[in-house]
Amino acid sequence: DSGVTQTPKHLITATGQRVTLRCSPRSGDLSVYWYQQSLDQGLQFLIQYYNGEERAKGNILERFSAQQFPDLHSELNLSSLELGDSALYFCASSVLEGGKLFFGSGTQLSVL
Amino acid sequence: GESVGLHLPTLSVQEGDNSIINCAYSNSASDYFIWYKQESGKGPQFIIDIRSNMDKRQGQRVTVLLNKTVKHLSLQIAATQPGDSAVYFCAENINQAGTALIFGKGTTLSVSS
Numbered sequence: 001d002s003g004v005t006q007t008p009k010h011l012i013t014a015t016g017q018r019v020t021l022r023c024s025p026r027s028g029d030l031s032v033y034w035y036q037q038s039l040d041q042g043l044q045f046l047i048q049y050y051n052g053e054e055r056a057k058g059n060i061l062e063r064f065s066a067q068q069f070p071d072l073h074s075e076l077n078l079s080s081l082e083l084g085d086s087a088l089y090f091c092a093s094s095v096l097e098g099g100k101l102f103f104g105s106g107t108q109l110s111v112l
Numbered sequence: 113g114e115s116v117g118l119h120l121p122t123l124s125v126q127e128g129d130n131s132i133i134n135c136a137y138s139n140s141a142s143d144y145f146i147w148y149k150q151e152s153g154k155g156p157q158f159i160i161d162i163r164s165n166m167d168k169r170q171g172q173r174v175t176v177l178l179n180k181t182v183k184h185l186s187l188q189i190a191a192t193q194p195g196d197s198a199v200y201f202c203a204e205n206i207n208q209a210g211t212a213l214i215f216g217k218g219t220t221l222s223v224s225s
Contacts, residue, residue: 002155033212043156043201043215056212090155098205100146101213103155 003027004104006091012110018079021107025072025093031055032074033094033101034066038087049074050097081111120219127225131189135202135216138183142204146213147176147187150199159187159200189221197223 003026013019025032034046036059045058049068060066063081068074078085088108092101125131137145143164148156162169162176162185169176175188185202199220203213 002157004155035215042217043203045212045214048212058212092155098144098211100158100161101156102158103148105153105155 002102002104004091004093004102006089006104006107008107009105010108010110012112013081014112015081015083017081017111018077019081019109021076021078021089021091021109023074023076023091023093023104025074025091026102029093029095029102030072031094031097032068032072033092034060034074034076035090035092035103036087037090037106043090046076048097055097078109083111085109086111121217122220122222124222124224125192127192127194127223129192131187131192131196131221131223133187133189133200133202133219133221135185135187136183137185137202137204137216139204139206139214140180140183141206141208144205145176145178145185146203146205147174147185148201148203148215149196150201150218152198156201192221192223194223194225197221 005024007022030051033048036044046060048056066076088106090106092103146161147159150156160171173190177186199218201218203215205213
């Protein structure tokens with residue numbers, strides 16, 4: 001157990017809908033990262049927050065947004081969902097920026 | 113953009129053999145490298161890391177080698193066990209604000225007994 005908690009584990013929804021994925025980092029970790037994993041693209045970095053502030057942005061679509069709250073948990077919002085958004089979404093946390101990441105078990109999103 | 117890649121998508125070995133998983137990276141500015149193991153249905157799990165001021169680091173049954181001259185990273189697993197079967201990813205990072213770990217596509221290791 002990495003100490004990173006993600007909910008829900010599975011999410012099934014329809015095209016055009018909006019969903020929210022939640023992540024609680026390890027106790028004491030200030031940095032939270034979101035990654036998307038699909039079969040053909042591997043692990044793609046989406047966005048990073050550090051102590052509530054956005055610090056790095058990767059290949060995140062404009063339809064996606066995230067935030068980190070004062071209690072350090074983070075949410076990833078995916079809107080106007082398309083079939084191609086179906087993937088595993090991972091949250092990871094770290095004590096320091098640029099250090100090793102500890103990953104949660106992921107949320108499997110299926111858009112039908 | 114630049115990315116980390118792996119030489120082989122799959123590797124099959126016999127239990128007890130030593131395994132070597134390779135990774136080529138393209139960004140010469142990368143200074144931190146990590147190997148992760150991902151089992152089916154789980155998130156990536158940290159195995160071992162190495163900074164660019166080192167060329168070798170050993171853990172329990174695993175060794176990471178870094179060759180900065182040819183931008184190559186490898187993971188050696190000694191006495192491979194069936195429980196080592198998983199997908200292995202290398203990842204790199206640059207010590208620079210606004211960057212994050214970039215992952216390669218992964219190598220699937222299959223261990224037969």
